[in-house]
Amino acid sequence: MLDRQLLKEVLDLALAAGGDFADIFVENKAVTSISCEDGRIERVITGVECGAGVRVLSGDATSYAFTNDLSRDSLLEVARIASHAAQGDRLEACFDLRRQETKNFFTVIKRPDQVATAQKVEVVQAADRAARQVDREKIKQVQVGYGDVVQQVVMANSEGDYVADERIRTRLIVQAVAMEQGVLQTGYEALGNVKGFELVEGDVAEALARTAAERAVKMLSAQPAPAGRMPVVMAGEAGGTMVHEACGHGLEADLVQKGLSVYAGKVGQKVAATGVTVVDDATLDVHYGSYAYDDEAVPAEKVVLIKDGVLQDFLYDRLTARQEKRRSNGHGRRESYQYKPIPRMANTYIAPGKEDPEKIIREAKQGLLVKKMGGGQVNTTTGDFVFDVAEGYLIVDGQVGPLVRGATLTGNGPEVLQQVEMVGADLGFTIGTCGKDGQGVPVSDAQPTIFIKQLVVGGTASGQANGEIRRL
Known part of the structure; x- marks a missing residue:
């Protein structure tokens, strides 16, 4: 997108007043968004x-400036603005062209920017x-949303890295609302990948929509959920919402360094039950949070955060890595060129164990089986959550008993990880857009399937519901 000599000129000017490091992130992003509601295409x-x-x-200081004008004059003006925060001796940008990298290990069969918008609308309809x-009769409302992104980026920095990448x-996403006798229930399904x-070709979209609608309808006949402390089995198909929210954010290095994480100062300590391993791997094939390079030109890599219950590492970008005199592990991400990069998750998961998921349910004997998670909130400083x-x-x-509705899970992320007693051999993914510091990035x-010894389950009924729920 930009001549490499111009990139070097911008970097040299950015460091003209001093500083330790300078980089430039150039982006060209084509997006399509289609939404359908009440049977009508509402927006294209x-x-x-x-x-x-x-x-x-420059030391602990960061200066960031951006422009939507890629002319030479505009880029140089942005570099001048960014250079104002720099201190110390003037540096010359290295920018060794031999260190350029362009790799992408993700295969795209049908580029969305080469597909007619009318075809995309047909999928939504x-x-x-x-x-x-x-x-x-019972399905009262359906919302369908389709989106695709073709993002081309060029990244260069004063240490000589040059990366051209395409993401x-x-x-x-499909959300269906069902109603019967004044009771409303919602079913939601989402599908997304680096594809x-x-x-969405074939009958994929229809199958996803039927799953969402069928869930909404069957929840109408669910009985009220009991409340109290009880064992909980989280099915693999429920996805990793809990590990992402209640654990993952606390493992991002900027929150750790600011003292806003319960995991600060605990590397090498036991923070989860034996058998619990937490990983963030941006290199996983086609998953929604995957990438070849992060947004600082650092190659993506698999990072083991917790191994067999012991805290091993955190997620770093270049800035937080520099503060600890270590290298970044490829988790500096940004929503667009308008934002500076910060440590973010990519594909975060609890690694599979060896137990048969059906055996875990049998061993649990009594409690709650969670097959699909909804929304929630978490305090990253304490790890407390409600989902x-x-x-x-x-x-x-x-045995799997009656369907219940109105249940919530309340607990503390680190404490929950300590109470995991069995880990299944399966693995189920969910996708989302993770928000942090006003930025949203795609994640999975x-x-x-895991057995948690006890959690506080909020509901609308007493513990008696076709069998006593054991309180611990």
């Missing part, structure tokens, strides 16, 4: 976002029809 948005951001690091056909992601339009259960069942005498998270 296509567009291109283009710009560049220049950053200077097909999903809407499929959801409504599940039950024309392509496609996603589809092209092939992700909704979108689909849950009572476990009665080691996962977990196997």
Whole structure:
């Protein structure tokens, strides 16, 4: 997108007043967003976002400036602005062209920017029809959202790194609302990967929509969830919402260094039960949070955060890594050129164990089986969380019992990890857009089926529901 000599000129000017490090992030991003509600296409948005951001690091200070004008004059002006925070001796940018890198190990079969918008609209409409056909009487509302991104980036820095990369992601979300006798229930499903339009071809969209609608309908007949402390089995298909929210953010290095993480100062200590291993791996094939390089030109890598219960590492960007005199492990991410990079998760998961998921349910004997997580909130400083259960069942005498609604899970992330007693051999992923410091980035998270000794379950009924729920 930009001549390399111009990139070097920008970096040299950014360091003209001193500083320890300078980099530039150049982006050209084509996006498509289509939404359907009440059987009508409500919005079709296509567009291109283009710009560049220049950053200077000087000791603990960071200066960042950006522009949507990629002309030479504008880029040099942004570099001048960023250089104002620099201190110390003037540095010359290394920028050794031999250190350029361009790699991408993700395969895209059908580029979304080469697919007609009309085809994408057809997919959305097909999903809407499929959801409504599940039950024309009870399904009252369906929302379908399709989106794709083709992002081309060029990154260069004063240490000589040069990376040109392309990131392509496609996603589809369906939400269905069912109503019967004044009771409303919602079903939600999302699909997204580092793939092209092939992700939603065939009957994929319709199948996703039917799953969302069927969940909404069956939740209408669910009985009220019991409340109290009880064993909880988190099914692999529930995805890793809990590990992402209640654990993952506390493992990002900036929060650790600011003293806003319960894991600060605990490397080498036991922070989870034996058998619990937590990993963040941006190199996983086609997953929604995957990338070849982070947004600071650092190659993606697999990072073992907790191994067999012992805290091993945190997620670093260049700035937090410099503060500890270590290298970044490839987790500096940003929403766009308008933002400076910060440590972020990519694909975060609890590694599979060896137990049969059905055996875990039998061993639990009594409690709550969570098959689908809903929304929630977490305090990253303390690890305290509250999550909704979108689909849950009572476990009665080691068997899956009646469907319940209105359940919530309340607990503390680090404490929950300490109470994991069994880890299944399966692994289920969910996707999302993770928000932090006003920035959203695509992520995925996962977990196997796990047995948690006890959690506080909020509900609307007493513990008696086709079997006594054991209180611990």
